[in-house]
Amino acid sequence: MSSSPNHRDSQPGLELAPSSDPEVVHRPSDPYPIAVPGQAPVPYANGGSLYTVDGSHGSPPSTYAYANGEKALPPQSSVFESGTGAAAGAASRKKLWIMVGVLAAVAVIIGAVVGGVVGSKSSGSGAKAAENSGSTSSPSNSSSTDASVNTTAVRPLTRLSVTGRRLAGDGFTSRLFWQGGDNHIRTSKYTSTGGEWSTPLVFSGLDAKPGTPIPATIYMLYPQFEVFYLDSKNTFRGVNFGEDETAPKTDSIETDRPAFTVDDGTKMSAYWPYIIYQNPNSTFRRQVYDSRGRGYFNDTMQGWFNPDVVPLGDNRTGIAVVPTVKEFKGPYAAGIAYRDQDGRLSVFSFGGDDTGISWDTGSPNVSIPAQTSIAALAVGRPNSNSTNTWILYQDEANKIQCVYQDDANGWKGPQEVGDADAGTDIACLTESVLDEPDQILLSEQTDMRRCYYQYKGAIQEKRLTSSTWIDGDTIPMQ
Known part of the structure; x- marks a missing residue:
């Protein structure tokens, strides 16, 4: 060519040598955006999660009621009956013993339930810990994405x-x-x-x-x-x-x-x-x-x-x-x-x-x-x-x-x-x-x-x- 090429009119492609002088691509005046917004990781398509388990254990046992955030026994009817004289006293004493027995039985039940719930929660926590440990372990042939990897910035199994x-x-x-x-x-x-x-x-x-x-x-x-x-x-x-x-x-x-x-x-x-x-x-x-x-x-x-x-x-x-x-x-x-x-x-x-x-x-x-x-x-x-x-x-x-x-x-x-x-x-x-x-x-x-x-x-x-x-x-x- 006898004159300088117009560098913006032609884009050289897959070629070994042009038939005329090469067209060089000049740098554009406007910079290309390069920022990548950070995003939380997303699950794999196969259902495998990238998120950490939150450790919650679901609803409380139905054995207990909750009031103002405090655990309470289920409501009980009164153990005292009205009466007069010795019969009333005997009845009262009898009812007192019944009341004591009931309270003892309730105490035993409460202890059993509390122990079961505590044991259940302890076992659940152990299961969750094992689950968390398993989700973050790195077997030698692991195909899991680390939770710190931004999957918007890099596609799982992207071509390279x-x-x-x-x-x-x-x-x-x-x-x-x-x-x-x-x-x-x-x-x-x-x-x-x-x-x-x-x-x-x-x-x-x-x-x-x-x-x-x-x-x-x-x-x-x-x-x-x-x-x-x-x-x-x-x-x-x-x-x-x-x-x-x-x-x-x-x-x-x-x-x-x-x-x-x-x-x-x-x-x-x-x-x-x-x-x-x-x-x-x-x-x-x-x-x-x-x-x-x-x-x-x-x-x-x-x-x-x-x-x-x-x-x-x-x-x-x-x-x-x-x-x-x-x-x-x-x-x-x-x-x-x-x-x-x-x-x-x-x-x-x-x-x-x-x-x-x-x-x-x-x-x-x-x-x-x-x-x-x-x-x-x-x-x-x-x-x-x-x-x-x-x-x-x-x-x-x-x-x-x-x-x-x-x-x-x-x-x-x-x-x-x-x-x-x-x-x-x-x-x-x-x-x-x-x-x-x-x-x-x-x-x-x-x-x-x-x-x-x-x-x-x-x-x-x-x-x-x-x-x-x-x-x-x-x-x-x-």
């Missing part, structure tokens, strides 16, 4: 995604995405040099369906974040925003091609330039932008050398996509991890004639539960153009497990990562790289090896040290 890049000089920055109980998509930024998470941005203007997938990635040419989701009609939607912006813009994936829907319940994953999801017939579909002539296209995932090789996933399988080469450039060799139709964790490489460099030893030989979340991260392998890969999933005991390939000797594991809420999503961080504007190699550094999932309702970070998974941050939700 995370993306990031290295900074010039040293360190890295990343963004985590999740959905609140109000269905608004939220994101918080982390910068390693400061070691803190930002106050979350709340994208309240998006019509995101409850439980939508939220695949996110970075277009490195600008750079800008690309975030995709499904609306209330399962229509595929996309937004983008710059690293210093607070409001998302409609992405060109919506404006440059006809609207399309995605099968309800499918998982989604993204790593630039790919967005991967499952077709109704169990194959996998790619949304891609090819700057070398075809522009936007989408197709069924297939083998590079043999197009007849088409991976088939189990219904609603988890999906993770990562690069399989350290020098990530066109034709962009990558791979997906998924659950196959035999119930096993499988991998499939695609995208280039160098496909399979990292995954040429076959798939991990482990069975995983149906519809479990799957996430993956990759770093550069020393002295090679390959990558080292870690794939995470949740087992039947609700523990997060990991299989990995950190050399040329095949897959290892499973290795336990930690406890998690049953049915949690998992997201793992892989450094974003690209060959536009300049070739960036996938780093061999290990400081970005971080994954995220829910535990007791909160989003927990796990960090992989040289060989061990350790607790990282609990992500602030508001």
Whole structure:
């Protein structure tokens, strides 16, 4: 272009390189609201309560009456009868003895009732204490939300995604995405040099369906974040925003091609330039932008050398996509991890004639539960153009497990990562790289090896040290 672009007229979308000069999204003049009103926790949909039992014991026993808040005996008729002379006296004495007997009997009854009530209350208090103790205990495979978690700020079993890049000089920055109980998509930024998470941005203007997938990635040419989701009609939607912006813009994936829907319940994953999801017939579909002539296209995932090789996933399988080469450039060799139709964790490489460099030893030989979340991260392998890969999933005991390939000797594991809420999503961080504007190699550094999932309702970070998974941050939700 001979003149400067109008930065507000065009929103770059899912593309590797525009056919003309890039349109950079400027920061809007009005800040986006980020405050999240605090609200009391709400019960789970399955009826499990998040509230503390109040300890009350119901109505008082019917044996007693209450007057002005004091316990009293039931009203009694007079024990004295009127009479004259000895007969009257004898009758009076007789009645006196009767009265004494009655009073004694009443005293015995009162003692028995009081003892029973006290014992009953003591037993009831013990039951309540046990109930409270049970509601606040934390079994290793707990799926309960802690009462301190604001379920408006973070939805139970929200879908998660995370993306990031290295900074010039040293360190890295990343963004985590999740959905609140109000269905608004939220994101918080982390910068390693400061070691803190930002106050979350709340994208309240998006019509995101409850439980939508939220695949996110970075277009490195600008750079800008690309975030995709499904609306209330399962229509595929996309937004983008710059690293210093607070409001998302409609992405060109919506404006440059006809609207399309995605099968309800499918998982989604993204790593630039790919967005991967499952077709109704169990194959996998790619949304891609090819700057070398075809522009936007989408197709069924297939083998590079043999197009007849088409991976088939189990219904609603988890999906993770990562690069399989350290020098990530066109034709962009990558791979997906998924659950196959035999119930096993499988991998499939695609995208280039160098496909399979990292995954040429076959798939991990482990069975995983149906519809479990799957996430993956990759770093550069020393002295090679390959990558080292870690794939995470949740087992039947609700523990997060990991299989990995950190050399040329095949897959290892499973290795336990930690406890998690049953049915949690998992997201793992892989450094974003690209060959536009300049070739960036996938780093061999290990400081970005971080994954995220829910535990007791909160989003927990796990960090992989040289060989061990350790607790990282609990992500602030508001």
